[in-house]
Amino acid sequence: MYSYSLFGQEVGVHFNALGQADEFMLKSDIFYILVGLILTNNVLLLSVGRALLKLPSNVLPIPNQTLWAEHREELNEHIRNWIYSLVAMINTSIALTIFALATVNNEFKFKIGDFNGLLYLIVGFLLAIIVALPIRLMMKPSSND
Numbered sequence: 001m002y003s004y005s006l007f008g009q010e011v012g013v014h015f016n017a018l019g020q021a022d023e024f025m026l027k028s029d030i031f032y033i034l035v036g037l038i039l040t041n042n043v044l045l046l047s048v049g050r051a052l053l054k055l056p057s058n059v060l061p062i063p064n065q066t067l068w069a070e071h072r073e074e075l076n077e078h079i080r081n082w083i084y085s086l087v088a089m090i091n092t093s094i095a096l097t098i099f100a101l102a103t104v105n106n107e108f109k110f111k112i113g114d115f116n117g118l119l120y121l122i123v124g125f126l127l128a129i130i131v132a133l134p135i136r137l138m139m140k141p142s143s144n145d
Helices: 027-054 065-069 072-105 112-138
Strands: 010-015 021-026
Touching: 010 027, 010 072, 021 027, 027 072, 065 072, 072 112
Parallel strands: none
Antiparallel strands: 010 021
């Protein structure tokens, strides 16, 4: 909300080679797009996660399927944590992007070029989260029985 409050009525959303805004959107349009993205992310991904937890083990595309079927509680915990991590990372990405957009639109000491690494950081974190579950499921369940 803090970053959103920094926007003027028109917000620069595209920048030329000199770092000056050359395409604009209304602040209210950005608000509705953000609300849509966040709601879609939270509702859709969490719903998919809940549905995955209810599927039988034999239909889940996971390695070591028979072994994980015997440890369904642990499998559900890994899937649930993975979905929550993915949702949190997407929400964080949206927040960082809006913060960067608010910062360059208010002409603080930052320019659009100062945030070039943000895209790579977000993609790196998303990839790490996406591959974490398959890597973990390739390992055997813990034998705390």
